[in-house]
Every structure is written in structure tokens, then in C-alpha cells.
Amino acid sequence: MIRRRYETLGIVNDILIGIWFLVGSILFFSDSTTYTGTWLFVIGSVELLIRPIIRLARHVHLRRIRTPMSVRAATGLRSARRVDAEWR
Numbered sequence: 001m002i003r004r005r006y007e008t009l010g011i012v013n014d015i016l017i018g019i020w021f022l023v024g025s026i027l028f029f030s031d032s033t034t035y036t037g038t039w040l041f042v043i044g045s046v047e048l049l050i051r052p053i054i055r056l057a058r059h060v061h062l063r064r065i066r067t068p069m070s071v072r073a074a075t076g077l078r079s080a081r082r083v084d085a086e087w088r
Contacts, residue, residue: 002058002061002062002065003058003062006054006055006057006058006061009054010051010054010055013047013050013051013054014051016044016047017044017047017048017051020040020041020043020044020047021040021041021044023037023040024036024037024038024039024040024041024044025037027040
């Protein structure tokens with residue numbers, strides 16, 4: 001569930017990157033729209049920076065919700081591998 005949310009967020013981010021750079025490239029065909037095209041390239045570059053931030057946020061989120069192996073063994077929770085596989 002968590003992985004799907006972050007994956008969806010990453011996909012949306014990648015689509016936005018493509019849109020910003022495609023529209024920015026088209027706007028570069030005319031001198032009158034070059035300024036706007038430049039700003040779309042800047043926005044696309046910011047989106048490229050957001051990509052690793054999304055991955056880092058997912059990593060930190062999963063790390064926080066995982067319980068240590070010793071706690072699982074003491075409480076009789078399912079095997080660690082099975083639980084980890086379900087979170088992915």
C-alpha cells in the first residue's frame with residue numbers, strides 16, 4: 001500500500017517533468033515565447049530534484065513503520081520476510 005502511494009506520486013512527478021520540458025521546448029520555437037519556455041525548463045528542473053526526495057521520503061517512511069526483528073519474534077508476529085514483502 002505504501003509503496004503504491006509513493007510509486008503513484010513518482011509517476012505523477014515524471015509526467016509533470018515530461019510536460020514541462022515538452023511545452024518548454026515547443027515554446028522555444030518562437031522568440032516571443034522563449035521567456036516562458038525558459039521558466040518551464042526551470043520548473044522541470046525543480047521536478048527532477050523532487051524525484052530523489054520522493055524516494056528518500058518513501059525510504060524513511062518504511063524505515064519508521066518497520067519494527068525490529070527482535071520485537072517480531074517476541075510478539076509472535078509473522079515472519080520478517082513475509083511482512084517486508086507485503087510492504088513492498
